[in-house]
Amino acid sequence: xxxxxxxxxxxxxxxxxxxxxxxxxxxxxxxxxxxxxxxxxxxxxxxxxxxxxxxxxxxxxxxxxxxxxxxxxxxxxxxxxxxxxxxxxxxxxxxxxxxxxxxxxxxxxxxxxxxxxxxxxxxxxxxxxxxxxxxxxxxxxxxxxxxxxxxxxxxxxxxxxxxxxxxxxxxxxxxxxxxxxxxxxxxxxxxxxxxxxxxxxxxxxxxxxxxxxxxxxxxxxxxxxxxxxxxxxxxx
Amino acid sequence: xxxxxxxxxxxxxxxxxxxxxxxxxxxxxxxxxxxxxxxxxxxxxxxxxxxxxxxxxxxxxxxxxxxxxxxxxxxxxxxxxxxxxxxxxxxxxxxxxxxxxxxxxxxxxxxxxxxxxxxxxxxxxxxxxxxxxxxxxxxxxxxxxxxxxxxxxxxxxxxxxxxxxxxxxxxxxxxxxxxxxxxxxxxxxxxxxxxxxxxxxxxxxxxxxxxxxxxxxxxxxxxxxxxxxxxxxxxxxxxxxxxxxxxxxxxxxxxxxxxxxxxxxxxxxxxxxxxxxxxxxxxxxxxxxxxxxxxxxxxxxxxxxxxxxxxxxxxxxxxxxxxxxxxxxxxxxxxxxxxxxxxxxxxxxxxxxxxxxxxxxxxxxxxxxxxxxxxxxxxxxxxxxxxxxxxxxxxxxxxxxxxxxxxxxxxxxxxxxxxxxxxxxxxxxxxxxxxxxxxxxxxxxxxxxxxxxxxxxxxxxxxxxxxxxxxxxxxxxxxxxxxxxxxxxxxxxxxxxxxxxxxxxxxxxxxxxxxxxxxxxxxxxxxxxxxxxxxxxxxxxxxxxxxxxxxxxxxxxxxxxxxxxxxxxxxxxxxxxxxxxxxxxxxxxxxxx
Numbered sequence: 001x002x003x004x005x006x007x008x009x010x011x012x013x014x015x016x017x018x019x020x021x022x023x024x025x026x027x028x029x030x031x032x033x034x035x036x037x038x039x040x041x042x043x044x045x046x047x048x049x050x051x052x053x054x055x056x057x058x059x060x061x062x063x064x065x066x067x068x069x070x071x072x073x074x075x076x077x078x079x080x081x082x083x084x085x086x087x088x089x090x091x092x093x094x095x096x097x098x099x100x101x102x103x104x105x106x107x108x109x110x111x112x113x114x115x116x117x118x119x120x121x122x123x124x125x126x127x128x129x130x131x132x133x134x135x136x137x138x139x140x141x142x143x144x145x146x147x148x149x150x151x152x153x154x155x156x157x158x159x160x161x162x163x164x165x166x167x168x169x170x171x172x173x174x175x176x177x178x179x180x181x182x183x184x185x186x187x188x189x190x191x192x193x194x195x196x197x198x199x200x201x202x203x204x205x206x207x208x209x210x211x212x213x214x215x216x217x218x219x220x221x222x223x224x225x226x227x228x229x230x231x232x233x234x235x236x
Numbered sequence: 237x238x239x240x241x242x243x244x245x246x247x248x249x250x251x252x253x254x255x256x257x258x259x260x261x262x263x264x265x266x267x268x269x270x271x272x273x274x275x276x277x278x279x280x281x282x283x284x285x286x287x288x289x290x291x292x293x294x295x296x297x298x299x300x301x302x303x304x305x306x307x308x309x310x311x312x313x314x315x316x317x318x319x320x321x322x323x324x325x326x327x328x329x330x331x332x333x334x335x336x337x338x339x340x341x342x343x344x345x346x347x348x349x350x351x352x353x354x355x356x357x358x359x360x361x362x363x364x365x366x367x368x369x370x371x372x373x374x375x376x377x378x379x380x381x382x383x384x385x386x387x388x389x390x391x392x393x394x395x396x397x398x399x400x401x402x403x404x405x406x407x408x409x410x411x412x413x414x415x416x417x418x419x420x421x422x423x424x425x426x427x428x429x430x431x432x433x434x435x436x437x438x439x440x441x442x443x444x445x446x447x448x449x450x451x452x453x454x455x456x457x458x459x460x461x462x463x464x465x466x467x468x469x470x471x472x473x474x475x476x477x478x479x480x481x482x483x484x485x486x487x488x489x490x491x492x493x494x495x496x497x498x499x500x501x502x503x504x505x506x507x508x509x510x511x512x513x514x515x516x517x518x519x520x521x522x523x524x525x526x527x528x529x530x531x532x533x534x535x536x537x538x539x540x541x542x543x544x545x546x547x548x549x550x551x552x553x554x555x556x557x558x559x560x561x562x563x564x565x566x567x568x569x570x571x572x573x574x575x576x577x578x579x580x581x582x583x584x585x586x587x588x589x590x591x592x593x594x595x596x597x598x599x600x601x602x603x604x605x606x607x608x609x610x611x612x613x614x615x616x617x618x619x620x621x622x623x624x625x626x627x628x629x630x631x632x633x634x635x636x637x638x639x640x641x642x643x644x645x646x647x648x649x650x651x652x653x654x655x656x657x658x659x660x661x662x663x664x665x666x667x668x669x670x671x672x673x674x675x676x677x678x679x680x681x682x683x684x685x686x687x688x689x690x691x692x693x694x695x696x697x698x699x700x701x702x703x704x705x706x707x708x709x710x711x712x713x714x715x716x717x718x719x720x721x722x723x724x725x726x727x728x729x730x731x732x733x734x735x736x737x738x739x740x741x742x743x744x745x746x747x748x749x750x751x752x753x754x755x756x757x758x759x760x761x762x763x764x765x766x767x768x769x770x771x772x773x774x775x776x777x778x779x780x781x782x783x784x785x786x787x788x789x790x791x792x793x794x795x796x797x798x799x800x801x802x803x804x805x806x807x808x809x810x811x812x813x814x815x816x817x818x819x820x821x822x823x824x825x826x827x828x829x
Contacts, residue, residue, distance in 0.1 A: 062277060063276065063277040063278045063279035063282065063283060063339070065283065065312070066276070066313075068302075069302040069303070070302045070312070070313045071276070071312050071313050072307070074283065074284075074288070074293075074307070074308055074482075075283070075285055077293050078294075079294045080294075099661060099662060100661045100662070100665060101662075101665065101666055102662055102663060102666075104663055107666075118296070121294070121295065122295060125294070125295060125300075127300055127301060130295075167662075174659035174660070174661050175654065175658055175659025176654060176659070178659065190661075191652075194654070194661060194665070195648075195650065195652065195653075198650035198651075198653065198665075198669060199296055199646070199647035199648060199650065199651070200291075202645040202649060202650060202669060202673075203289065203290040203291045203645050203647060203649075204291055205289070205291075207645070208644070208645060210670070211645060211670060211673050212602035212642075212670075213602075213643075213644055213645055213673075214602055214604050214642075215604045215605065215642075215643070215644055216289075216477055216478065216606065216644055217477055218475035218476070218477050219475055219477065219604070220475075221476075222412040222413060222441075222474075222476045222607055222608070223413065224413035224414070225413075225415065225416040225603060225605075226603050228601045229416045229600060229601050229603055230416070230419070232600060232601055233416060233419070233420050233600070235416075235419050235423065
């Protein structure tokens with residue numbers, strides 16, 4: 001994988017030059033484009049009929065979402081369910097999220113971006129799939145502190161451990177296929193928290209910037225991949 | 237919304253691809269139309285969450301029972317289930333039926349893939365002895381494909397490949413340049429003799445020529461030219477961002493609600509009534525259609541409106557349901573069902589998919605791969621000669637849809653990364669996410685199903701919906717042609733991934749029954765109201781007109797006699813256009829209604 005490592009560093013250098021300001025610029029540009037589009041004379045606003053109320057109205061403008069789960073307002077989303085995790089659970093979860101995604105030179109830690117609150121949102125949702133995760137994760141949090149107590153003294157909390165001691169536990173549950181029988185359920189818990197933490201983290205603006213996702217921006221034209229990409233793939 | 241008057245020239249039931257097309261063409265021809273839609277009014281211009289991020293949606297936009305394709309998917313009040321409007325499956329059948337309840341129907345969220353059926357696809361039985369021939373040829377349909385593509389805007393290229401028709405010169409818009417992963421896939425496929433060519437997609441890659449096209453499409457029709465010109469001028473070209481499945485507020489992709497219904501309404505000839513759930517078509521003592529009964533969902537009252545002609549365009553299965561529910565002394569088995577074929581020979585598309593992880597795509601230099609949201613490149617069916625020579629164990633083809641790229645991360649983008657990372661966490665996990673992002677590819681096969689007598693729907697004698705309307709019950713059985721095709725898809729996709737030096741992430745099944753998607757899941761259901769040359773063996777003539785009730789038309793996918801691997805929406809619109817031309821002609825000659 002030596003060649004791959006070279007590619008990593010080249011890729012990152014290229015991005016550090018181009019990345020700053022991209023996301024904020026994009027949003028401003030997007031708003032500008034949207035405003036232009038909205039001002040374009042369209043049939044939805046041209047008012048050539050329907051004034052007499054006999055039909056033929058060209059306007060689709062009285063369309064309104066019902067605000068139900070089947071027809072939510074997509075532009076102003078709300079989360080209609082209560083969050084159920086306790087503050088104590090959230091504190092432990094935040095600490096585990098930061099073991100999974102700590103801060104580094106490119107982006108903050110998971111809990112700094114609120115991933116534990118997202119996991120709360122997820123496990124509190126009134127759906128079957130999330131209900132299974134609710135059991136898995138709440139049980140897992142209990143197990144995590146129980147395991148902490150077994151290793152480091154009754155009453156010790158996972159979130160109060162040193163990084164080395166957190167690692168001592170997490171390294172036993174980090175890879176499901178390798179987990180010892182007594183750690184299998186802990187490993188399932190850890191794997192699910194890792195997936196949810198990653199899902200939450202990389203979908204924030206900070207996460208997308210770190211990942212160097214540079215789309216969701218209106219372009220005037222679509223160009224072929226840049227030469228350095230074609231070269232990288234051996235397609236140049 | 238306008239209040240329905242008592243009498244119209246034509247009632248059109250359904251506002252999606254077929255209904256929108258019929259309403260538009262009738263309206264510009266000066267015909268007084270009532271357009272009925274079972275769902276709510278819907279306006280993509282004001283309602284589409286264009287740039288909205290996953291983090292602003294509940295559950296990062298993940299699918300739920302109410303929003304199965306994710307929070308931002310355009311579908312309103314529907315999905316695999318519609319509240320209060322069930323359907324049932326017979327023992328051993330697990331049919332899935334995607335229904336929205338909104339103006340424009342499924343055209344608001346569809347994939348925009350717009351492939352023409354070819355000469356073989358209209359005459360499959362003549363070619364291999366299976367299924368049914370259509371009563372018309374590709375040559376009959378080619379002008380309607382040209383017109384439809386010009387009207388809605390389709391990008392693509394003409395490659396001259398077998399049974400993969402070219403559009404007339406000047407019809408297609410230029411296709412966007414291939415993305416990096418598509419070029420990489422193209423090279424791998426070339427080694428396997430598999431062609432990768434520009435896809436045909438109903439997205440504007442450039443603004444439409446609003447000065448020329450209306451005159452080409454509607455010669456000598458000033459009303460049509462005016463409303464279409466205004467409509468085309470209001471559409472922007474794609475700005476190469478935001479997912480089409482959410483809809484498009486700048487009208488760059490095709491939705492009935494942005495492309496067909498606004499100009500139809502602008503003629504002043506169309507009354508639109510939404511939340512109108514049609515129960516049945518009414519007939520007079522002579523057996524001629526007189527109008528429809530519908531339930532006003534807001535008042536729960538049964539309403540009746542009259543018309544000289546009724547056009548059902550409610551989607552294939554919904555139109556069959558309306559016919560089966562339109563029982564009378566004259567038509568005890570349902571309207572237009574003397575042949576007994578209403579609800580029979582329904583089809584979906586054969587679907588199978590495989591995902592792969594490609595080390596060569598790891599750590600690719602970051603760049604924008606959003607593009608048109610839809611794929612820029614695809615694989616048309618390429619083994620016609622092998623099939624003709626009997627070297628394959630299935631009779632019909634499939635195309636391949638290509639996925640991949642550094643797309644906007646979603647809540648599930650890094651799920652199960654553990655498979656590659658030996659369970660990394662901490663700083664190593666962060667680095668792994670950066671490394672693997674954009675290194676995944678997906679291949680989806682979409683193949684032709686041959687109609688068979690074991691696939692049909694009927695009224696469930698025990699179940700009604702919340703409007704008191706009997707619901708459909710489905711029966712389904714794949715033939716070996718479909719199962720073997722699905723198996724072939726998976727093996728082919730594994731071969732492609734391996735030739736890219738990648739790892740196959742999905743199970744490659746030995747049995748096609750384990751590979752194939754459940755019936756209905758590809759959402760290409762067609763048939764059930766078949767057309768033909770002979771009234772004893774078909775429901776409709778080649779103009780989608782009932783043999784038995786000549787002022788009744790079914791212009792949606794119900795008329796289909798085959799379901800080629802080409803996604804049906806474009807053909808639905810072309811068939812609907814041909815039917816509507818015929819209807820307008822008959823109305824003008826006074827030979828109908």
